[in-house]
Every structure is written in structure tokens, then in C-alpha cells.
Amino acid sequence: MTAFVDWLESLDQRRTVLVEVDYLAEGSSGTLRLANRPFISRPDDSPASVPYDDVILGGLSYGRDMGGQNSGSLANSVGSVSLAASPEVVEASFFEFAGQSVRVYLGDQRWARNEFQLVTVLTAEALEPTGRSDYVLKFRTERLDLADPLTEQTFTVGPNVDALKPVCFGQCHNVRPVQVDEAGRVWAVHDGPVEAISAVRVNGAAVSATKDLTTGTITLSSKPSGTLTADVVGAGGATAKGIILEILSRLGNTEIDSASLDTLPVDAVGFYSRNPTSFRNALDGIVKTFGGFWGFSRLNVFKVGLIDRPKGGSSVALTPDDILLDGVSFLRRVRPATEVNLNYRKNYTPQDANGYEEPFSNVRKTSPGIEEIYPDAELKEAEVLLAEKAGADTEAERRRQFFEKPLRVFEVNAFALPFAFEVGQEVRLIYPYFGMEKGVDAVVLAITDEPLEGVTELRVLING
Numbered sequence: 001m002t003a004f005v006d007w008l009e010s011l012d013q014r015r016t017v018l019v020e021v022d023y024l025a026e027g028s029s030g031t032l033r034l035a036n037r038p039f040i041s042r043p044d045d046s047p048a049s050v051p052y053d054d055v056i057l058g059g060l061s062y063g064r065d066m067g068g069q070n071s072g073s074l075a076n077s078v079g080s081v082s083l084a085a086s087p088e089v090v091e092a093s094f095f096e097f098a099g100q101s102v103r104v105y106l107g108d109q110r111w112a113r114n115e116f117q118l119v120t121v122l123t124a125e126a127l128e129p130t131g132r133s134d135y136v137l138k139f140r141t142e143r144l145d146l147a148d149p150l151t152e153q154t155f156t157v158g159p160n161v162d163a164l165k166p167v168c169f170g171q172c173h174n175v176r177p178v179q180v181d182e183a184g185r186v187w188a189v190h191d192g193p194v195e196a197i198s199a200v201r202v203n204g205a206a207v208s209a210t211k212d213l214t215t216g217t218i219t220l221s222s223k224p225s226g227t228l229t230a231d232v233v234g235a236g237g238a239t240a241k242g243i244i245l246e247i248l249s250r251l252g253n254t255e256i257d258s259a260s261l262d263t264l265p266v267d268a269v270g271f272y273s274r275n276p277t278s279f280r281n282a283l284d285g286i287v288k289t290f291g292g293f294w295g296f297s298r299l300n301v302f303k304v305g306l307i308d309r310p311k312g313g314s315s316v317a318l319t320p321d322d323i324l325l326d327g328v329s330f331l332r333r334v335r336p337a338t339e340v341n342l343n344y345r346k347n348y349t350p351q352d353a354n355g356y357e358e359p360f361s362n363v364r365k366t367s368p369g370i371e372e373i374y375p376d377a378e379l380k381e382a383e384v385l386l387a388e389k390a391g392a393d394t395e396a397e398r399r400r401q402f403f404e405k406p407l408r409v410f411e412v413n414a415f416a417l418p419f420a421f422e423v424g425q426e427v428r429l430i431y432p433y434f435g436m437e438k439g440v441d442a443v444v445l446a447i448t449d450e451p452l453e454g455v456t457e458l459r460v461l462i463n464g
Contacts, residue, residue: 169271170268185223186218291398331411331459340366409461426441
């Protein structure tokens with residue numbers, strides 16, 4: 001990408017955006033090719049000698065933004081594209097675009113098509129007229145299936161017939177199974193195979209049971225006389241990576257950045273739900289346990305990441321030449337922590353039984369004397385899905401160190417160089433104000449690209 005980055009930094013540009021939109025026309029697939037300048041691919045390009053309709057008038061901004069302060073799912077924001085009503089666009093407005101792929105390329109009008117850089121992959125929603133001479137191409141902000149239930153499997157018999165089965169991923173403590181048969185002898189902890197069912201209890205007291213790991217069920221000799229619970233290691237093993245891969249396998253058609261999953265800690269986690277829950281809820285709970293983020297990259301690849309304080313050493317710099325006039329502004333200060341309080345080892349069925357009363361175990365990490373240095377320091381609390389004390393201790397200490405000093409968040413409006421950036425990446429920010437004259441290290445929290453305008457808006461985290 002070096003040549004592309006060099007071009008982004010140059011003044012000799014005929015910035016051209018090519019948009020390829022897949023569609024269905026009475027069941028047959030095709031591609032609508034659009035541009036903001038006249039452009040025809042060359043004979044040795046792929047596709048060869050194909051014109052791009054010079055109809056893009058404006059719009060086309062897209063961004064990724066963590067849903068939480070420093071962690072969470074990457075919420076996508078996508079602006080629509082305004083198009084002139086060419087004959088090709090008018091004809092295409094009768095085609096089906098919902099859910100179809102959109103590829104956006106950036107390059108120079110003088111280049112071959114094969115030299116253009118793919119900068120994002122989006123999902124179309126509709127192509128509609130907004131007037132006699134204008135149309136709009138709308139996009140979906142995310143994959144709709146992220147809101148779907150984690151399972152589509154339902155009970156076919158018993159008191160819960162037609163209800164969705166429970167789901168269990170990772171190491172889960174004291175879950176309440178769902179009754180399968182009318183007699184109340186068979187109970188389900190998952191909609192399929194699990195790795196282990198280590199204990200079965202009624203009202204907190206151990207009982208004997210037949211554990212079928214291939215079906216994720218427990219069979220008792222008779223209907224329980226109280227609340228039935230169990231400790232389970234569900235699908236995907238106990239690590240975040242294994243669980244995420246198991247969950248994504250249910251989504252289907254998902255390209256995964258496997259290397260990013262390797263950055264997640266290997267401490268045991270667990271997620272259980274006996275009620276319908278979405279892919280988004282499960283992924284959010286798992287990744288936010290480690291203060292991380294997850295989502296789909298510009299190129300529609302699933303990835304996760306961990307946000308840390310800026311550490312320095314990045315070879316990528318944003319200088320005043322890359323930044324718009326008055327393009328840096330202060331947004332907020334992240335206050336330090338007097339104490340980090342983590343609730344972990346979720347008890348999925350609190351009950352009046354010895355050892356099972358509390359909904360969570362708890363671990364605390366303090367920074368003694370921090371209020372004398374930072375009077376506005378505050379308590380930081382969170383519920384996490386960690387299953388063991390050792391993992392909770394490690395995560396609480398990581399958060400204590402993260403919040404032991406203030407952080408600041410700035411907005412940076414830059415020229416197109418940040419098209420090459422990703423959320424979670426560390427960069428060097430040099431700017432003649434805000435104490436940044438000699439440069440500060442910054443971690444990217446959010447990116448909004450506007451390829452037609454050649455600008456990018458960043459939100460970055462810096463020490464201090």
C-alpha cells in the first residue's frame with residue numbers, strides 16, 4: 001500500500017472514486033458501475049474496457065466507532081450516495097439491491113482500474129429516486145443477521161414446544177436448564193454438543209444424573225422437586241477465541257481476521273442464555289470482558305482488538321500537513337480510577353442455597369493515594385464474563401493500570417492519509433497546539449471516511 005499512501009500525500013491528484021454495486025434483476029446477478037469522474041477501464045484491466053457511469057454527485061461517508069468509551073462493538077455509520085438520473089441509474093432502480101455487496105475503490109483518473117485501492121466494502125439497501133433528476137443509493141449500517149437469535153433450534157415436544165433452545169458457550173456456573181419432556185426428567189443446557197457438564201444440583205444439593213454431552217442434555221431419574229442447576233463448559237471451549245469462532249460459525253459467510261483473535265487473553269469465560277439472545281449480545285459480552293472491541297473492518301472482515309494506553313514507537317505520523325486548518329479539537333477527559341471493581345463468575349441462578357446466593361463473585365484493585373494527585377478520580381465498575389478468580393485478577397489489574405492516569409480524547413480532521421488506518425491502531429500526532437508540538441502518541445478509537453471529499457475524521461486517545 002506504500003505507493004497508494006504516497007499518492008494520498010501528493011498534491012498531483014485526480015481523485016476518482018469507483019463504486020461497484022451488485023444487484024439482482026429477476027434473479028440474475030449483475031453489477032452497476034459508478035464513478036465521480038469519467039472513467040473507462042483499460043483493455044488489460046479486469047473488468048476490461050468497461051465504462052463507469054459518471055453520476056456520483058456527493059455523499060458516501062462511512063465510519064467505525066466503538067459503542068463504549070474505550071470498548072464495545074464497532075458501530076457502523078454509512079451515508080447514502082447521491083446520483084444523477086442517467087439512463088443506467090433509472091433502469092437500475094427497478095433492480096433488487098437489498099443485502100447486495102458494494103465495493104468502493106479510490107485512485108487516480110489516470111490510473112488503470114487494477115491500480116485502484118479497495119477502501120471499503122458496504123452493503124446496499126435500495127436505489128430510489130429523490131426527484132426527477134436525482135437518485136439515492138442507500139446502505140445498511142450493519143449485517144442484519146447480527147440481531148438474529150443465536151439459535152434457530154426449537155423444542156419439538158414437552159411444555160416448551162416451539163420455544164428456542166438455550167445456548168451455552170464457554171465455562172458457565174450454576175445455569176438453569178430448560179425442561180425438554182412432559183415428565184420433567186430431561187433438561188437442556190444447550191442446543192447441541194457441549195464439552196462438559198461437571199455438576200448437577202437441585203436447590204444447591206448435588207444429585208445424580210445422566211449427562212449427554214452430544215445433545216447438551218441432562219436426564220434425571222424423576223422430575224426435580226426444586227430448582228435444577230448445573231455447571232457446564234459449553235460449545236467453543238472456555239477461551240474467548242474458541243467461543244467467538246463457534247459463534248461466527250453460526251453466522252456463515254464470514255471472513256475472519258484470525259490473527260486478531262490471537263490477541264485475546266486465554267482466561268476462561270462463559271456466556272449462557274435460556275431466553276432468545278442475539279449474536280451481537282453474545283459477542284459484546286465476550287469481547288468487552290477484556291475491554292476490547294469487535295466488528296467488521298472496511299473490507300468486511302471480522303476482527304477484534306484490545307485498546308491500551310498509547311505506548312509509543314509507531315512509525316506512522318500525522319503532521320500539520322496532513323491535518324485540515326483548525327482540524328484538531330478536544331472532546332473529553334477520561335478520569336482516572338480510585339478503584340476497579342469487577343463482578344465475575346456470574347451465577348446464572350442465584351438462589352437461597354448455601355454458596356449460591358450471590359449473583360457474582362467480586363475482585364477489587366485500588367490505587368492508594370491517587371485522589372491526592374487527581375481529586376476527580378472515580379470508581380470504575382463492570383460486570384465481566386470471566387469464570388475464574390485468576391483471570392478476573394489479571395483483568396482488574398490491567399484496568400487499574402489503564403486508568404491510573406488521565407487520558408484525553410481528541411477529534412482530528414485530516415486529509416485522506418488516514419484511509420489506511422484502522423481502529424485500535426497507534427499513530428504519532430504532531431500539531432502546533434494542545435501540547436502536541438513535539439508529537440504525542442495516540443490510539444485511534446473511531447474513523448469516518450469521506451473519499452469523495454478526500455478527508456477523514458478520527459477520534460483518538462492520548463495520555464494526559
